[in-house]
Amino acid sequence: MRKLIVAGNWKMNTGIAEGTKLAEDINKYLSSNTLPENKKVIIAPPFTHLVPVSKVIDPSKIILSAQDCASTENGAFTGEVSAKMLKEIGVKAVILGHSERRQYFKEDSEILLKKVKIALKYDLDIIFCVGESLEQRENNKYFDVIKEQISETVFKLSKEEFKKVIIAYEPVWAIGTGKTATPDQAQEIHEFIRNKIKENFDENIANGTSILYGGSCKPSNAKEIFSKKDVDGGLIGGAALKCDDFTKIIEAR
Numbered sequence: 001m002r003k004l005i006v007a008g009n010w011k012m013n014t015g016i017a018e019g020t021k022l023a024e025d026i027n028k029y030l031s032s033n034t035l036p037e038n039k040k041v042i043i044a045p046p047f048t049h050l051v052p053v054s055k056v057i058d059p060s061k062i063i064l065s066a067q068d069c070a071s072t073e074n075g076a077f078t079g080e081v082s083a084k085m086l087k088e089i090g091v092k093a094v095i096l097g098h099s100e101r102r103q104y105f106k107e108d109s110e111i112l113l114k115k116v117k118i119a120l121k122y123d124l125d126i127i128f129c130v131g132e133s134l135e136q137r138e139n140n141k142y143f144d145v146i147k148e149q150i151s152e153t154v155f156k157l158s159k160e161e162f163k164k165v166i167i168a169y170e171p172v173w174a175i176g177t178g179k180t181a182t183p184d185q186a187q188e189i190h191e192f193i194r195n196k197i198k199e200n201f202d203e204n205i206a207n208g209t210s211i212l213y214g215g216s217c218k219p220s221n222a223k224e225i226f227s228k229k230d231v232d233g234g235l236i237g238g239a240a241l242k243c244d245d246f247t248k249i250i251e252a253r
């Protein structure tokens with residue numbers, strides 16, 4: 001049975017005290033509410049928060065993730081943080097290919113594949129994001145865009161490697177905009193992605209891969225989106241910054 005996942009992407013938000021308190025509160029919630037075995041919670045705080053947050057969470061209840069890692073192992077790369085460094089502080093996963101990284105930091109498939117490979121070398125799980133822009137959706141290019149984004153990156157992995165990958169479908173026009181894909185729009189793409197995984201790898205891998213929806217997911221719409229058969233949870237931005245909202249979303253799946 002594939003994992004149902006609710007992941008919080010904090011982006012560049014919260015101070016250390018505030019972020020640590022948020023992590024503590026989520027941990028408290030999970031200590032008094034037992035989740036089914038296949039349901040997992042991930043949080044991805046900013047780099048500076050990872051160590052203090054790691055000290056207040058129970059790693060059997062919350063998987064600690066980073067929001068990015070370097071495409072190289074070490075060396076003269078000012079400002080970068082490597083997968084090895086993340087591993088060393090107890091980080092278990094990393095978000096790669098987020099549309100904000102693609103858009104503002106010009107990350108393309110070539111660099112993303114390098115990041116994916118290096119994250120795998122350090123045994124990190126990968127939340128790999130894909131999604132089309134508004135223009136691409138309006139021009140009916142979205143299937144092609146998504147296909148390209150996965151073909152050029154995670155589809156180049158071996159079957160064993162791909163088992164460490166979670167896909168997050170995040171239509172760029174829905175991120176932080178308050179506009180959400182309809183449950184049917186999400187299902188259409190999730191099913192498409194799962195079929196492509198089946199073609200590229202095999203049916204078992206396709207059925208075992210968690211595909212998350214992201215983009216203005218909140219307590220009021222999570223249940224409906226998550227009810228679709230190929231939607232295995234969500235990657236949550238804004239609504240992951242309030243414990244109450246985030247835990248309601250956890251309950252929705």
Ligand code: PGA
Pocket residue numbers: 009170174175176177178214215216217235236237238239
């Ligand atoms: P949002 O962000 O929930 O604030 O739209 C989602 C994301 O970018 O991961």
